[in-house]
Amino acid sequence: MNRVRPLLVDAGLIAVAAIDAGLGRAEPLAFGAALVALGTLLLRRRWPVFVFAVTLPALAISGSVIATLIALYSVALLRSSRGLLVGCGVLATAGYLFPGLDLRFEETDVLTVIYAVITPAAPIFLGRLVHTQRELTLRLDEIRQAREHERILDAQAVLAKERTQLAREMHDVVSHQVSLIAVQAGALSVSTADPAAKATAENVRRLSVDTLDELRHMVNLLRASGSSTTELMPQPTLSDLDRLIAGSGIETRRTGTAPDGIDTAVQRTIYRTIQEALTNVRKHAPGSTATVDIAHDGADLTVTVSNTAATRPTLALPSARHGLLGLRERAALLGGTVVTGADPDGGFRLRLRLPIAGQRSSVDS
Structure with missing residues (x-):
């Protein structure tokens, strides 16, 4: 769909330019110039300046202005040089006036000159406007991404603080109590003469030691704030x-x-x-x-x-x-x-x- 849409746009623009050029009733020279101009419009996104230059003969010979305006819009959209844009505008104005170089600067001639200046200025300003809009959209996306990244960093900082606090509490409270359980179970296994009580006390001591070992790895993971290089080991299988x-x-x-x-x-x-x-x-x-x-x-x-x-x-x-x-x-x-x-x-x-x-x-x- 992304490839079809530009082709449809180009086809519509070429059709409009062909109607403006009047190919069916054009003289051979005007017909050839217009045909070349229409064909090169397909290349306007890659070589806009070249396409604009190719459309100038058709403008000067037959006065078909649409192809030139389309190419001029592409130049303004894809090129940012002010000198280039001014030069292209002057050439388009000259091409528009070329069939009537015998101007006598009467009132109608002045209006023609004004119209000849305004006509190429419109696609130039429109192209620059669209170009600026696209740049602003990109800048806004960058700002949005930067804010999102900042939000993630803030969330990670809060999470790291909470993990550190949790690790401290686990170490200070849970490990202390489990250590007492292990010590007392060990003392019981040594002091009692009952085999069943001794086995139970030894089992409690061993479970407490295993719990302390897993708790130690858990505390290390929490203090590492979720670093990808830190794993909760050992992983049971x-x-x-x-x-x-x-x-x-x-x-x-x-x-x-x-x-x-x-x-x-x-x-x-x-x-x-x-x-x-x-x-x-x-x-x-x-x-x-x-x-x-x-x-x-x-x-x-x-x-x-x-x-x-x-x-x-x-x-x-x-x-x-x-x-x-x-x-x-x-x-x-x-x-x-x-x-x-x-x-x-x-x-x-x-x-x-x-x-x-x-x-x-x-x-x-």
Whole structure:
């Protein structure tokens, strides 16, 4: 469409210029000059000055002015030299007056001269006006882009400040409390003689240490203000599932396996989904058992985490209720879904479905 429109415009202008030249009733010399002038109008966007010069003979011989005015407009639109524009205007005026050089400066002759000056001046001013409008549009676009860039920088500065403040709070409050939990769990594992209590205390200590390690990387990421060179490491993969299940503090059975070579983003989403599901089981269904089932049919991969009904009273724990929402957002980014619901026996089920057809691990690539 962008290429067709200029051709249609040129065709319309040439048609108007041909009517003005009167090709059907022109003398041979005037006909040839007009024909050459009309043909060169197709080149006015590339060589406007040349096209203008070619149209002058037709103007002087037959008085066909439209082709010259079109070429003159193109010169004014594409060239900014004042001397060139003045010279082209003078030539157009002379060409317009050429058939009547026997001027006697009578009243009608003065009007003819005035008209001959005004006629080429009009396309020159119009061309300069359109040229200025285009330049102003470009300048306004540049100003708009500069303001948008400034707005983005301001937003990034505010975000960096908020991230720094959040990192400071996480370091000063959360890490301090988790460190106390780790220390007290370690002391309990050393002082108690009960094997079950010792194992539980050691598990709490190890989970606290892992939490501190992830928290440290999270703080580094926040302090880096989202720099592209800073990554939240280590990124969990499916190879970490056994350790996650073993450290969940829940009697969990795992069935099925994922196919080899799936993308690391998919692996990370599966890991975080199972992690969040087991966390919810531990919080909302104490004493229950869980099952993690991984299945795939070549096109989709399904992860189902189900648990039985709670056998012990639940404890009131703080929750922002953002866990399942975050899982659905993670799945949606990969074209998948997360479905949750209660089972008839009082248990709960979470099912993640992700498309894996055609995916390859970013590590392999």
